[in-house]
Amino acid sequence: MFSNLRSIQLVLMLLMVLFIGLTILGVLQGPADITLTNIWAILKQALFSTSAANIPNWQSSIILDVRLPRVIIALFAGASLALCGLVMQGMFRNPLASPSVLGVSSGASLGAVIAIYLGASLVSAWAIPLFAFIGAGISLSIVYRVASNRGQTSVATLLLSGVAMSALNVAATSLLLALSLSNWDVARMIIYWTMGGLDGRTWDHVLIILPIVLSGFVLLLFYSKQLDLLLLGEQHALSVGVDVRRTRRNLLIISTAMVGASVSVVGGIGFIGLVVPHIMRLLLGPSHRYLLAACLFAGAITLLGADLFLNSFFSEQAIPLGVVTAALGAPFFLFLLIKQRFVLS
Amino acid sequence: MSPLSCFNLAFSYNKKPLLADINLDFKSGQFVGLIGANGAGKSTLLQLLLGLIKQQSGSVALNGLEIHAQKRRDIAKQLAFVPQSIELPYAFTVQALVAMGRNPYLGPFELETAKDKKIIEQAMLKTDIAHLKERMVNTLSGGEKQRVIIARALAQQAPTILLDEPIASLDICHQIETLQLIQSLSKSGKLALTALHDLNLAASYCDRLILIGQTHAGSVKTIIADGSPEQVLTRENLANCFSIEADIIKTNDKISLANIKPIKANSQQQNCETHSTTTTAY
Numbered sequence: 001m002f003s004n005l006r007s008i009q010l011v012l013m014l015l016m017v018l019f020i021g022l023t024i025l026g027v028l029q030g031p032a033d034i035t036l037t038n039i040w041a042i043l044k045q046a047l048f049s050t051s052a053a054n055i056p057n058w059q060s061s062i063i064l065d066v067r068l069p070r071v072i073i074a075l076f077a078g079a080s081l082a083l084c085g086l087v088m089q090g091m092f093r094n095p096l097a098s099p100s101v102l103g104v105s106s107g108a109s110l111g112a113v114i115a116i117y118l119g120a121s122l123v124s125a126w127a128i129p130l131f132a133f134i135g136a137g138i139s140l141s142i143v144y145r146v147a148s149n150r151g152q153t154s155v156a157t158l159l160l161s162g163v164a165m166s167a168l169n170v171a172a173t174s175l176l177l178a179l180s181l182s183n184w185d186v187a188r189m190i191i192y193w194t195m196g197g198l199d200g201r202t203w204d205h206v207l208i209i210l211p212i213v214l215s216g217f218v219l220l221l222f223y224s225k226q227l228d229l230l231l232l233g234e235q236h237a238l239s240v241g242v243d244v245r246r247t248r249r250n251l252l253i254i255s256t257a258m259v260g261a262s263v264s265v266v267g268g269i270g271f272i273g274l275v276v277p278h279i280m281r282l283l284l285g286p287s288h289r290y291l292l293a294a295c296l297f298a299g300a301i302t303l304l305g306a307d308l309f310l311n312s313f314f315s316e317q318a319i320p321l322g323v324v325t326a327a328l329g330a331p332f333f334l335f336l337l338i339k340q341r342f343v344l345s
Numbered sequence: 346m347s348p349l350s351c352f353n354l355a356f357s358y359n360k361k362p363l364l365a366d367i368n369l370d371f372k373s374g375q376f377v378g379l380i381g382a383n384g385a386g387k388s389t390l391l392q393l394l395l396g397l398i399k400q401q402s403g404s405v406a407l408n409g410l411e412i413h414a415q416k417r418r419d420i421a422k423q424l425a426f427v428p429q430s431i432e433l434p435y436a437f438t439v440q441a442l443v444a445m446g447r448n449p450y451l452g453p454f455e456l457e458t459a460k461d462k463k464i465i466e467q468a469m470l471k472t473d474i475a476h477l478k479e480r481m482v483n484t485l486s487g488g489e490k491q492r493v494i495i496a497r498a499l500a501q502q503a504p505t506i507l508l509d510e511p512i513a514s515l516d517i518c519h520q521i522e523t524l525q526l527i528q529s530l531s532k533s534g535k536l537a538l539t540a541l542h543d544l545n546l547a548a549s550y551c552d553r554l555i556l557i558g559q560t561h562a563g564s565v566k567t568i569i570a571d572g573s574p575e576q577v578l579t580r581e582n583l584a585n586c587f588s589i590e591a592d593i594i595k596t597n598d599k600i601s602l603a604n605i606k607p608i609k610a611n612s613q614q615q616n617c618e619t620h621s622t623t624t625t626a627y
Contacts, residue, residue: 222453229445231435235428236494238397240501241421241449286435 008290011283015297019075022304026071027063029308031315034059065202073201073209073265074307075300078272080213080262082299083220084255085273086280086291090227091251092147094158095281096336098274099259102158103165104140105270108256108263109194110169110176111135116189117176128193129208133260139165140256196267197321198307205265212261216254217296223251224288231286269322271329272302278336346409348373348423348505348536349394354403356386356393363389365565367403369555371538373504376531378551379540380577382587385557386566387540388429391509394538395426407505421449425498427491429509429540439485439493440478443468446500468499472526488519495526506530508539512546524550544587545601548574558586575600584608 028039042060085098099105115121115131146161147154173194180186220227226247229237237244262269280294306324347370354367364386371377379387392398394405396412405412407423425446446468447461457465469475472492477485482493491511498506508527512520520543528550531537541547547554554577556570569586570577578600583589591602 225448225451225453228437229448231437232442232445233428233432235392235397235426236445236497238395238417239421239424239426239428239498240445241416241418243417281435286437287441 074304076213077262077266078299078303080258081273082276082295086277087255100270102162105268106169107139108132108136129264132264136256216258227288351405378547381557425501425503425506427508436481446497468496472496487514505536
């Protein structure tokens with residue numbers, strides 16, 4: 001839509017402003033009433049270790065140990081899902097690809113549940129993300145092998161193999177849950193984990209998601225040109241000097257690591273990876289030089305926005321985050337499908 | 346040193362041998378046409394020469410060095426390719442697409458320099474698409490798209506350019522223009538190797554033709570003839586490889602075919618029918 005540089009800069013600026021604004025709002029807003037001056041004092045105290053006068057302990061722990069990690073996790077999980085969607089859409093040369101549609105998120109969930117079932121999660125906090133990464137990686141490579149034939153992917157095979165992969169992953173997850181019911185401690189952990197969302201997330205979770213998503217983003221920046229070239233197809237990309245096989249393998253590893261990290265922290269949240277890259281591409285054009293940064297901000301904004309929306313209007317109903325993203329994303333997905341049908345016929 | 350050559354190349358797909366005994370040597374400044382019936386392996390041979398697929402035996406040498414031992418980036422500086430199908434799911438501008446030809450010369454965060462921009466501009470002028478540079482590629486006609494892809498290959502500034510049926514989707518005027526463009530490239534010292542379907546156009550523009558097809562023995566394809574259009578387009582070769590009969594007319598050193606008729610003879614008809622059944626099976 002906007003191809004000139006000025007409007008691209010404008011969109012990026014706007015995203016950044018929204019990003020900062022929502023972050024501040026996320027810290028300010030919550031079920032507990034804490035005054036603005038107190039929040040400011042608490043943050044100042046945490047940052048510069050100045051001693052602050054008469055702030056109740058419960059207030060500073062709500063800000064520092066509840067709201068702050070929650071906001072950071074929402075930002076980075078959203079960013080990660082959007083970036084992975086962007087990379088997958090580019091790699092498969094198909095606007096319908098995304099972590100949830102291709103069964104990558106459910107693969108990560110299965111991996112995480114296996115980690116809990118085997119008791120590995122008790123040994124190390126990194127067991128769940130590691131197993132999630134492996135699960136996501138296996139799912140994505142299978143879907144990729146099935147769906148691409150010499151660099152071409154057909155929409156039908158791609159979606160069907162994604163559906164089949166998801167079904168298999170979900171079935172295996174249910175099976176593990178059923179098997180674990182004899183051991184209630186394990187079953188409870190699995191059930192609690194599969195609910196996902198942002199409740200009760202701590203700095204431990206931040207330490208998992210933040211380094212992986214940030215380093216993933218930086219690595220993806222190095223691939224922005226190759227991602228553009230891959231959009232033209234394997235033969236074009238090879239012809240202008242892209243080592244397609246290696247590039248694809250590296251992109252697969254980076255994006256599965258990011259999906260693994262976000263799924264192991266917040267669970268499978270659908271459709272952000274589908275919708276956000278799409279809207280950004282409509283606004284900014286297909287060049288990944290801008291799309292990567294735009295998706296980082298927009299994904300973060302979307303997930304944090306959805307969380308804030310639920311917290312302010314439905315705080316008593318405890319509606320899962322995935323419901324909001326699906327309510328917005330699923331109709332959009334159907335719309336894309338209809339649009340593609342017209343293009344294909 | 347020859348810019349491109351191959352030695353004893355053999356390739357099988359799904360354990361079925363497709364090509365065997367391919368020996369070729371190219372010189373700079375040649376315009377070479379690659380001809381053969383549908384399914385003769387023209388595209389496969391081009392992809393082997395580009396190192397896009399790997400042969401089971403034999404070798405491909407680019408500037409005397411084995412192609413699979415070289416980095417894609419370095420290969421791209423020597424060898425440009427214009428693929429057959431152009432499918433662009435996302436909208437790039439013409440200029441952005443032509444600029445992608447500069448990729449082998451630029452690092453991951455480097456922008457095009459003034460020199461690169463000049464090369465891009467010239468590539469667009471040469472292919473007559475400069476007036477389209479702000480347009481989105483997916484809104485162009487087939488002929489315009491083809492010229493954009495050729496411009497991208499030119500921007501690569503490679504001494505060798507391979508094209509897979511570049512004129513298949515063009516009208517006759519753009520077909521001639523494209524062939525003239527390729528011819529001018531070869532006159533300026535580049536090696537151009539082009540898969541072509543139209544034998545008359547191949548005969549009138551190419552300096553050298555390579556005919557691939559099957560020998561009498563089996564289904565494996567190999568080089569049947571390699572030489573000037575007059576040496577390659579003989580009645581015998583036309584009958585064996587294309588199952589056609591034609592009058593071969595010679596005017597001013599150029600040959601052309603007229604009165605082209607399919608051959609109904611027994612063995613050839615069988616040949617023809619196996620072809621048609623394989624195509625319907627696809």
